[in-house]
Amino acid sequence: YQRRVHGNVENNQIQPVLMKFIDNISVLNAQPSEIKKALLAAHGNERFLSEIDFSAMPVLETTGLRPEDVLPPTLGVPTFRSLVYCLADNTYVQRLDLSGGKVESEACKLLKDLLTRNSFINSISLRHNRLTDEGLEPIIDVLRKNDTLLEFDISGNPNVSPAMQERLRMTLLLNSQPRKLKAFMWQIRIAADTQKQLKLSDFDGERYCDDVTCDVLRYHLLEFKNAVQDLDLANNMITDVGAHYLAKLLERSETLTAVRLDSNQLGNDGVATLLKVFQSNTILTTLSVSQNDITDGFLLQQLEGKLGTNSKRAFRPPKAAVPRNGAAAAVNPALEFSTSYLKSMDDSILAEALADRTTVLRIRSR
Numbered sequence: 001y002q003r004r005v006h007g008n009v010e011n012n013q014i015q016p017v018l019m020k021f022i023d024n025i026s027v028l029n030a031q032p033s034e035i036k037k038a039l040l041a042a043h044g045n046e047r048f049l050s051e052i053d054f055s056a057m058p059v060l061e062t063t064g065l066r067p068e069d070v071l072p073p074t075l076g077v078p079t080f081r082s083l084v085y086c087l088a089d090n091t092y093v094q095r096l097d098l099s100g101g102k103v104e105s106e107a108c109k110l111l112k113d114l115l116t117r118n119s120f121i122n123s124i125s126l127r128h129n130r131l132t133d134e135g136l137e138p139i140i141d142v143l144r145k146n147d148t149l150l151e152f153d154i155s156g157n158p159n160v161s162p163a164m165q166e167r168l169r170m171t172l173l174l175n176s177q178p179r180k181l182k183a184f185m186w187q188i189r190i191a192a193d194t195q196k197q198l199k200l201s202d203f204d205g206e207r208y209c210d211d212v213t214c215d216v217l218r219y220h221l222l223e224f225k226n227a228v229q230d231l232d233l234a235n236n237m238i239t240d241v242g243a244h245y246l247a248k249l250l251e252r253s254e255t256l257t258a259v260r261l262d263s264n265q266l267g268n269d270g271v272a273t274l275l276k277v278f279q280s281n282t283i284l285t286t287l288s289v290s291q292n293d294i295t296d297g298f299l300l301q302q303l304e305g306k307l308g309t310n311s312k313r314a315f316r317p318p319k320a321a322v323p324r325n326g327a328a329a330a331v332n333p334a335l336e337f338s339t340s341y342l343k344s345m346d347d348s349i350l351a352e353a354l355a356d357r358t359t360v361l362r363i364r365s366r
Contacts, residue, residue, distance in 0.1 A: 105135020214242035243270030258286035
């Protein structure tokens with residue numbers, strides 16, 4: 001080390017780097033031989049090392065012991081600091097297994113530093129440790145910029161809430177999605193987005209969106225405030241499974257009025273699932289499913305009828321309040337309807353509007 005840097009930099013520049021190196025080597029020397037060997041190989045960027053496994057799970061599974069009864073506290077903060085140091089510039093290690101090693105939440109801050117610098121690790125396991133929701137927040141933050149981590153197993157941590165597990169799962173799923181979708185979802189995570197249309201139909205000439213995309217959309221459009229009214233998912237690879245996730249989204253959404261699913265891989269089961277949405281959804285007026293694998297014409301007729309009912313609700317003129325003092329009713333501002341709108345309204349709705357003497361309709365022909 002001294003031969004490499006001697007004569008190239010001043011002593012006051014060498015000292016911090018040298019001290020960091022010495023600190024980490026001293027920690028490594030205190031580790032069991034297997035951990036020390038793996039970390040030194042990682043620091044040397046050895047080609048043969050694609051996985052680091054410090055897991056106590058094989059022992060736990062064969063003995064039935066608890067994690068705290070198996071490993072000494074060797075995977076504490078000092079060990080993690082050395083781990084980050086040795087893996088920071090590594091380009092071969094892809095999987096890191098630290099299950100059952102008494103890992104505390106404080107170590108997640110160091111993992112954040114690792115994932116900020118290393119863009120080759122795609123799987124980390126922290127099963128059966130001592131993690132908390134607060135400790136996992138730094139991991140959520142770093143995943144906004146890290147596109148390579150696709151698996152982060154935190155099962156068996158009793159202090160991690162189901163909500164945090166779902167949040168982390170959806171964040172990882174978002175990493176597997178097109179950049180356009182990922183950018184939009186992070187935008188509404190940070191601050192409510194005002195964009196009213198989200199167009200994901202065959203962009204860039206490729207079919208990117210699939211059933212996983214529908215699950216990601218379900219979570220983000222329900223959990224984070226947004227203004228999306230028109231969701232265009234045409235020309236993609238969405239099947240009946242994706243329709244199930246979209247149905248969950250539409251059951252609770254208060255903004256979506258149009259969803260386009262033309263030219264996907266939907267079948268009769270998918271349409272049947274979407275039809276159940278109309279039991280609670282009264283604002284969805286457009287749901288296009290042409291050019292799919294739908295063979296049941298009766299389902300399509302039902303869908304058209306449900307959409308027609310919602311459209312009539314959307315076009316129904318509001319009634320004016322009648323003053324309590326018996327004075328002449330105030331006249332509403334004129335409600336304009338083009339002939340194209342009137343064609344979508346049946347006679348009963350139009351008659352109801354005309355019968356209301358407090359409402360003035362001005363029909364404007366085009």
